Amino acid sequence: MQGRKDHELKDLSLLGNQETRYSFDYTPEVLETFDNKHVNRDYFVKFNCPEFTTLCPKTNQPDFGAVYISYIPSEKMVESKSLKLYLFSFRNHGDFHEDSMNIIMNDLIKLMKPRYIEVWGKFTPRGGISIDPYCNYGVPGTKYEQIADHRMMNHDLYPEKIDNR
Amino acid sequence: MQGRKDHELKDLSLLGNQETRYSFDYTPEVLETFDNKHVNRDYFVKFNCPEFTTLCPKTNQPDFGAVYISYIPSEKMVESKSLKLYLFSFRNHGDFHEDSMNIIMNDLIKLMKPRYIEVWGKFTPRGGISIDPYCNYGVPGTKYEQIADHRMMNHDLYPEKIDNR
Amino acid sequence: MQGRKDHELKDLSLLGNQETRYSFDYTPEVLETFDNKHVNRDYFVKFNCPEFTTLCPKTNQPDFGAVYISYIPSEKMVESKSLKLYLFSFRNHGDFHEDSMNIIMNDLIKLMKPRYIEVWGKFTPRGGISIDPYCNYGVPGTKYEQIADHRMMNHDLYPEKIDNR
Amino acid sequence: MQGRKDHELKDLSLLGNQETRYSFDYTPEVLETFDNKHVNRDYFVKFNCPEFTTLCPKTNQPDFGAVYISYIPSEKMVESKSLKLYLFSFRNHGDFHEDSMNIIMNDLIKLMKPRYIEVWGKFTPRGGISIDPYCNYGVPGTKYEQIADHRMMNHDLYPEKIDNR
Amino acid sequence: MQGRKDHELKDLSLLGNQETRYSFDYTPEVLETFDNKHVNRDYFVKFNCPEFTTLCPKTNQPDFGAVYISYIPSEKMVESKSLKLYLFSFRNHGDFHEDSMNIIMNDLIKLMKPRYIEVWGKFTPRGGISIDPYCNYGVPGTKYEQIADHRMMNHDLYPEKIDNR
Amino acid sequence: MQGRKDHELKDLSLLGNQETRYSFDYTPEVLETFDNKHVNRDYFVKFNCPEFTTLCPKTNQPDFGAVYISYIPSEKMVESKSLKLYLFSFRNHGDFHEDSMNIIMNDLIKLMKPRYIEVWGKFTPRGGISIDPYCNYGVPGTKYEQIADHRMMNHDLYPEKIDNR
Amino acid sequence: MQGRKDHELKDLSLLGNQETRYSFDYTPEVLETFDNKHVNRDYFVKFNCPEFTTLCPKTNQPDFGAVYISYIPSEKMVESKSLKLYLFSFRNHGDFHEDSMNIIMNDLIKLMKPRYIEVWGKFTPRGGISIDPYCNYGVPGTKYEQIADHRMMNHDLYPEKIDNR
Amino acid sequence: MQGRKDHELKDLSLLGNQETRYSFDYTPEVLETFDNKHVNRDYFVKFNCPEFTTLCPKTNQPDFGAVYISYIPSEKMVESKSLKLYLFSFRNHGDFHEDSMNIIMNDLIKLMKPRYIEVWGKFTPRGGISIDPYCNYGVPGTKYEQIADHRMMNHDLYPEKIDNR
Amino acid sequence: MQGRKDHELKDLSLLGNQETRYSFDYTPEVLETFDNKHVNRDYFVKFNCPEFTTLCPKTNQPDFGAVYISYIPSEKMVESKSLKLYLFSFRNHGDFHEDSMNIIMNDLIKLMKPRYIEVWGKFTPRGGISIDPYCNYGVPGTKYEQIADHRMMNHDLYPEKIDNR
Amino acid sequence: MQGRKDHELKDLSLLGNQETRYSFDYTPEVLETFDNKHVNRDYFVKFNCPEFTTLCPKTNQPDFGAVYISYIPSEKMVESKSLKLYLFSFRNHGDFHEDSMNIIMNDLIKLMKPRYIEVWGKFTPRGGISIDPYCNYGVPGTKYEQIADHRMMNHDLYPEKIDNR
Ligand SMILES: [Ca+2]
Ligand SMILES: [Ca+2]
Ligand SMILES: [Ca+2]
Ligand SMILES: [Ca+2]
Ligand SMILES: [Ca+2]
Numbered sequence A, B, C, D, E, F, G, H, I, J: 001m002q003g004r005k006d007h008e009l010k011d012l013s014l015l016g017n018q019e020t021r022y023s024f025d026y027t028p029e030v031l032e033t034f035d036n037k038h039v040n041r042d043y044f045v046k047f048n049c050p051e052f053t054t055l056c057p058k059t060n061q062p063d064f065g066a067v068y069i070s071y072i073p074s075e076k077m078v079e080s081k082s083l084k085l086y087l088f089s090f091r092n093h094g095d096f097h098e099d100s101m102n103i104i105m106n107d108l109i110k111l112m113k114p115r116y117i118e119v120w121g122k123f124t125p126r127g128g129i130s131i132d133p134y135c136n137y138g139v140p141g142t143k144y145e146q147i148a149d150h151r152m153m154n155h156d157l158y159p160e161k162i163d164n165r
């Protein structure tokens, strides 16, 4: 079986492009997709993004976190370099962590129309406390909505050990 | 999508306030909330609080623990700096660990009326034994009560390895 | 909410008592209880006891293990210092690990009449092999018996990595 | 409650015996049992055996692995020193890892007639790849068969991180 | 019980063969099988393959990952040295990670006709983000299809901590 | 060789004493010593104290840290329960971390006149940064002063990985 | 011994100040100091700063790293909140990692005139490779210069394991 | 080169002996030695003994620790089973940890007359503090005395992280 | 202090260049340098390269390893993207691990003429054994040659734990 | 620079040879060497061998350990496959761990005449105690003898944590 051919990659303007410009204001339009070649089956794709940073909306202080995004694709899949640029665009954006995780999920749902998706942020502490928001989504009225309910109910039964060091 | 605007933050008296006063007597009235902007969906918010300390009610000896709080918000969400001050207020308060975890959960239920909430404390040993209480709650008569039952039944099937070092 | 008051602690003869005497023969009568103030809800209490030692019933050789005890209280809760003394009383007692874990659970059921309880021992190796017994119990004919079945069925699907070092 | 008495141990010929002879050819007849004193309840016993070695059936090259054995006893329980000798007897025996794990389980089923049993081997790599076979069994037509199905379906959803170092 | 005999191994052309040639172009025909001697029971076999490398289809840059393959065999089982050679054949092959994991699973289904199979790739980051695809399969219309659905629904509820170091 | 006899322990007023009172204001006079029975040789004693807490001198906010104290005794040795009470007395005391580590060392030098001593504090972060002060001391004009210089010069060449989680 | 008094803290304009403004352009003038109260002895102070981020000078891509700063104070010591603001000011500054570590050390030497100082940056990978620069300094012509040479010679003999995950 | 012959092992009364009796009172006379066959060279032998337990001399409470013994042999070497029995004999013996480590070293010096020896105990906490004594010895007037000084001076520059869990 | 300016970066042809071509045959000429702006001081730069792969010179089998490169720069410093391309060029090159580490160091000495450099490779096992070569170099007749001797003498006194998993 | 050529590999009879025979009796003559191409410099080569097994000389019981071998080559270097076969030949050989480490070093000195060599064995426990012998050697009368003394003096100042699990 042959790998991805050039014509399958022709819509990807960012991957391998040296002229990449980095926006540090919230820029969802930078996201790009490519076609899912395995639509006949459900499978998961996870992105590990430990280099996420935003600003506190009230104090403007920088915050840092790791973001984990998992989804079951439908017809379209998000290209990873465009995802990187999208996440970079939160760099000088101010919002609560609970909000930014919901916004990321909303934008990816709009972009890819995935069967299922979840977004989990894990932030560094301020004043001795850290915050970890988790949201998910399945296409309403399908089994993917049941998957979302099931995964919410079983979410994080084993919180990782945190000692702020 | 724009971040939290000033008028959305105007009820938060503590975040970014330099005149913060720290009470070390149990003070639940310090807790503050802000509005949940994503009420249409269930999502989890977890607070990791490894800097929790109380006194033994009988010997007055200081005890130390990590507290993990997870909840699914309804209309209101607890602001993290006020939560920090609330947890600090246990510093010179004397109670059993089993009691303090239940009290924290009771206070947060009263404050936020969350759909679901759980509180897990993990304390350092005295005399070679350590104690880890875990309690949870879902709004009675809703699916969140079922979530509470499900999570209680599956709680901590894999106790972390403890060697007191 | 006030902490535990003196009259609530008056039956605890061991906590904070300097005249503690240590028995190293099996002594279940040393166990003491206090009242559960949160009987309206199910919650878990876990004791981590990594300093457990017995003797081999055939060779008299000392054995060492960690014992993890988790329970959902009913009316009574075991006081942790008395639990420490009880576990110390196995120090010069000879029995198989499979038996001692069952005996500990039997004694705590008799003492507290808990809704649910489980006991897991993890011992150091002899001759390159180590033994980890796990038993549990729910009040027969209640949902706690179902919890016991559920937790037995899902017990230890991920054995920790052991390399004897 | 008294520990195991001498007459309960009288059938154990190997435990504490200095004249132990080690066979390095497959020797299932070395296995010994003792009586289960807690037949009224289901409980798990796990053996951690990180010192397992066999030979490759085609190249005769030594292979090394850790074997984890968990079972719910019926009337009889395997004595751990005899289990050690049995596992040693694979030392100069040649077989595929997939086969040896099935053979160990077959022999222990024949010996103890357990309600439930599972055997998991985790071997070191050859040519950059390592093999981990897992098999299980529940008495057919009982709830233990359902336990076996349930545990097979949920087996190893989180493969441990392997980097060959 | 005797180990694998010579006639049972006679179709394995690669194991122990010094003349092995390594193809670095995608070569699924190198895969070989042997007979499953335990067809009467379901059991899992997992391969840990941390030395997997491909090329990016657009930039030709080398990528590195760990691949975990788990399956329940039917009549045939893949021989591990041939699997090694097959995975080596991706060395100079260009494809997206999401595609290569699906291709590996497709080839192994065609080869072995397993009852159940899953393939999980975990790659190193590019530009701060790493990608982990996971796919699975159960024979349609059998309980193994249900196992596949169940495992997809419960996949990776606890993403491992990634910090790119 | 016999263990410590009663007359050797008669000056210890705190060890095993049930009437212990806990001061949370800086109270160096609580420290007690016992005789070193091995004055003919140099040896190290280390105390690991992970339950240390103070207040920020400017904001009054609680801070948390682990303190490691190592010394080579001369004639006198600090009794560990009195050390515990002494460290507890910083609980409501306000000072910079750099100061409190120097004060602890000054007090122990005055108490024990040790040949050598070092004190290392490792605190949890505020605003994303944590502080770890380290001081040491050897009797001036002796080889212990050289040991102090040597250990300062070789101090912490391998800072532990800190990620604030 | 009393803690830091108000007049000792009066020059600190940032600690506890709610009106803090965050500059994201290189701003060394934000650094503040307080007096060293223990000038009679050498001691180390280490800052762990895992939330450091800059931009690549050629591509403008964000980079992330952990910075470890250790020094032996002379008369002045850097206040930690001002250090935080200083490090934040690299957020939108473009430079090579090798340069930024040298610049941080230069600025702190100019500010505090420490007896000894070292700065170690550990960055996340780009293209599979990560960079860790380390520089140090001792006052020329003093024993602190020798300490610098000694620590350079013994630097990082045990590189931490990096696998980019 | 042939392994140890029977006549070389004839003085070992305990190794492989089934009639072993375990004394739990301090019994140094149980120690046995065998001949060093490599006296022409210095080499280290380390014993890792994580199953050490004693009693507190004042309260009689059991204490637990790990003991690490390293030595350079001269003519005689301690046999490991006899060392095990010797360490077991502290089981019901009461002494301070600082004393017991010195006593173990004294007894092994008397037994083996080693060129160099060191003993390090690491105990579990009482009241939040744990104690780790370390002593060593080299034959006076030889280079081994210098080794002892060197190792004391460089002892434990990197205290392991302790969090009492 | 300003960051790297354009004219300082003008000789870097690869960084940020989208037309990068990857050679998989040994290609030392791909290496590029930039100027060291801190020549007045010694400092270390370390590259962590966990994605290194070569071929066995006799069997052509792929090998995998992590390479750690540390150096003290003189006038020139190697640019990291060119280093990445250089290391990629070993991909289809056949050599012993002991040779390839020496070759990498030779090429970097020729390129940068560093004051000091060391190269450490850590490979995955073949047949149960892994190989870790380490070489270093200091300019002959300078103190850097002494640094090289010192670091060789103190190399890897604490081999990391390897269990091939 | 070209890789190892065929004529440089012609004396290696085992590498890549399918007809390998495995001896399980002590067989030092199986060891083979190849030429060191970098004799102008000192460098270290380390072998990690976690799959080592022998028999107890008195009880015949199998023992297991990890062996770490590090050396600075002179003219000849040991080939790794032949080293594997040599270590396999201890499989059915009975000797004390202290002896087998010395024997391995003696044989490699005889084979390669290295400038420096060290051998460290780390075994699994018997009866709760594990043994770790370490020996080394430098050519007498050269600086390598001094390296041996230095490394012996600094050996294992930080014993790894052992808990027998
Ligand atoms: Ca803060
Ligand atoms: Ca942590
Ligand atoms: Ca622990
Ligand atoms: Ca044994
Ligand atoms: Ca282990």
Ligand SMILES: [Ca+2]
Residues within 6 Å of the ligand: D126, D127, D128, I126, I127, I128
């Ligand atoms: Ca191999």
Ligand SMILES: [Ca+2]
Residues within 6 Å of the ligand: D161, D162, D163, D164, D165, I165
């Ligand atoms: Ca690993």
Ligand SMILES: [Ca+2]
Residues within 6 Å of the ligand: E126, E127, E128, G126, G127, G128
């Ligand atoms: Ca990149």
Ligand SMILES: [Ca+2]
Residues within 6 Å of the ligand: E161, E162, E163, E164, E165, G164, G165
């Ligand atoms: Ca990591």
Ligand SMILES: [Ca+2]
Residues within 6 Å of the ligand: A164, A165, F161, F162, F163, F164, F165
């Ligand atoms: Ca951490």
Ligand SMILES: [Ca+2]
Residues within 6 Å of the ligand: E165, G161, G162, G163, G164, G165
């Ligand atoms: Ca890592």
Ligand SMILES: [Ca+2]
Residues within 6 Å of the ligand: B126, B127, B128, H126, H127, H128
């Ligand atoms: Ca205590």
Ligand SMILES: [Ca+2]
Residues within 6 Å of the ligand: B164, B165, H161, H162, H163, H164, H165
């Ligand atoms: Ca710990």
Ligand SMILES: [Ca+2]
Residues within 6 Å of the ligand: D164, D165, I161, I162, I163, I164, I165
């Ligand atoms: Ca490993």
Ligand SMILES: [Ca+2]
Residues within 6 Å of the ligand: C126, C127, J125, J126, J127, J128
């Ligand atoms: Ca034993």
Ligand SMILES: [Ca+2]
Residues within 6 Å of the ligand: C164, C165, J161, J162, J163, J164, J165
């Ligand atoms: Ca361990």
